[in-house]
Amino acid sequence: MGPGLTGQLVELWRTDAESARLCLTCHAPLAEQQPENRKIFDAALQREGLVCAACHVREHRRFGPPHREQPAQASPKPASLPHGGATRSPAFMASEFCSSCHQFDADGFALNGKLLENTYEEWKASPAAARGVQCQGCHMPDRRHLWRGIHDADMVRSGVAVDVATERPRYRPGDEVRVQITLTTPGVGHHFPTYVTPRVVVRAVLVDSAGREVPTSAGERVIAREVSPDLSRELFDTRIPAGGRFTFDYRRRADRPGLSVRVRVTVYPDHFYTGFFESLLGSGAGRGRAEIQKALDATRRSTFELYRRDIPLT
Secondary structure, three states: OOHHHHHHHHHHHHHHHHHHHHHHHHOOOOOOHHOOOOOOOOOOHHHHHOHHHHHEEEEEEEOOOOOOOOOOOOOHHHHHHHHHHOEEEEHHOHHHHHHHHHHHHOOOOOEEEEOOOEHHHHHHHHHHHHHHOOOOOOOOOHOOOOOOOOOOOHHHHOOOOEEEEOOOOOOOOOEEEEEEEEEEOOOOOOOOOOOOOOEEEEEEEEEOOOEEEOOOOOEEEEEOOOOOOOOEEEEEEEEEOOOEEEEEEEEOOOOOOOOOEEEEEEEEEEEEHHHHHHHHHHHOOOHHHHHHHHHHHHOOOEEEEEEEEEEEEE
């Protein structure tokens, strides 16, 4: 329930209340977070988004994962614990638990024949699933509620491997430089990236001995599922399936001595939202304009460099 969503909901409640309710199903699902439940609605609680009770409380009963392995000893009786203890369920440790918000139904919204949200199905077809690695193992390591994902640079680095290989160790001026850049995702249990929001840019460019880029020598490839801002069509899909690879063959003529090739991989976690919020502000964001502007500013700050390396060539 960040400012991007709250800003949109200001007008959406007025123009399309059913869609607004649908948003809250995942972003703020408690009855107390629904504006239409006036007697119990709590605006501050709604702002908190997905709170503890959304996953851990049903019909005023507390639920949680099984206890960790403990030394043999008497366990405290539920009555001696806060709220009378909790019902323990292995469901909290299974990827299926995440699917209600991270997987559209088979007949859900799709572009180019592919569901917009398909993360759980991507995981089911992944090497991670075959090894028994669940979503929680990466996104909630050691049961910590960190929700690590595409915005976490260390998380992304732990899942993605970048390999850069030149065709030969040294080139002479006049030679064609040949560099192959390969990305694999050994630590990612779904497509990389899984959703339409992020964009990953792989860039190679020749630089001189002073580190200055050689004009017209840059080449780029994009890893993303790019869709139009109004979600009406898919423009392209170059994502890396779990267990797959992405290869960029860079070719340029070395026109001078002292050259290196600079390879960078940059992640734009909120690429789609940046364009979407810009469009929304340009066409009129209504009463949610201040929130949308705040969200746009945040998307522009989320970019980070995943990989950078200079390799001497000549």
